[in-house]
């Protein structure tokens with residue numbers, strides 16, 4: 001599974017789900033919930049609450065926007081792919097004042113673009129953006145710089161980190177991110193079904209003052225149930241909570257969070273090197289290249305879907321196509337979750353052979369060796 005989530009999960013995460021149900025208003029549940037809360041805070045590097053919602057990443061984005069964005073707010077959304085577009089659409093549901101900053105394909109937001117946009121739109125009070133747009137394989141290479149500008153201007157921030165949290169270090173409190181979102185099925189290597197959303201105190205206060213919050217996804221209900229009872233306000237997806245708790249245990253206590261992130265970094269470096277050697281061309285400019293999703297141009301005259309088909313049928317490796325308007329125009333390889341040298345080497349070898357099968361010359365051995373060189377110097381174990 002080399003698609004950008006869901007990804008392959010550890011056997012112990014699968015085993016964690018082979019359990020009878022427990023009462024979500026019981027002591028057993030609360031014990032698990034406290035562990036999950038504590039582990040989630042460590043992953044987000046925050047002292048604030050991290051809410052565990054029974055929904056996919058989009059539900060987490062909806063939770064963020066529906067609670068934070070009010071009808072008089074003016075929201076700035078840098079758009080550099082499908083997920084920026086979706087975020088802008090979600091914000092437009094709650095306010096008419098959404099400013100989209102369109103960024104050319106292959107790039108992502110950076111501090112200069114953001115500063116200019118904020119200078120031109122002085123009344124903006126919320127900035128919302130994907131840190132890593134999965135549809136275009138682009139990352140905001142200077143999140144620190146972007147967040148510095150947001151802090152200076154005092155704007156609220158919503159960061160969609162669905163396809164990157166855990167694959168990059170995101171110190172939510174140090175950077176001053178108000179609301180940060182991820183999903184269980186990406187870099188946290190659990191099955192899909194839970195969105196995790198952190199909320200700063202000032203973002204919570206803004207939400208609390210909002211006249212109309214959503215009924216089901218009301219942050220004040222989540223806070224009350226989490227703080228007073230270590231429960232969720234409604235029935236949660238208990239089985240996936242078991243799985244996520246086990247996956248976070250492995251990440252934090254067995255592998256170590258720093259090492260988990262460095263595996264993503266080394267894996268990305270190896271994949272980019274190997275792909276370069278195969279002669280594949282990238283959709284993205286070098287400084288905006290995502291470490292978790294690699295967007296590639298199909299080779300001269302070859303259909304991206306053909307590449308995917310051969311990879312799947314001959315080598316049992318799933319890679320992704322282009323999303324929405326990018327369908328057929330690119331293919332994507334993810335570096336998400338349980339990163340291992342073996343998975344990367346198998347993928348590079350299979351892609352090289354696939355290209356050869358489809359009549360494109362690619363030196364498989366050279367590509368595989370270039371990955372191994374990266375592993376020799378960079379692999380964190």
Ligand SMILES: Cc1ncc(COP(=O)(O)O)c(C=O)c1O
Pocket residue numbers: 004005056057058059061083130132133134135160161162163183192
């Ligand atoms: C950046 C980003 N945001 C949001 C989502 C939506 O997540 P989901 O498909 O879990 O609803 C995704 C999914 O790939 C994503 O990559």
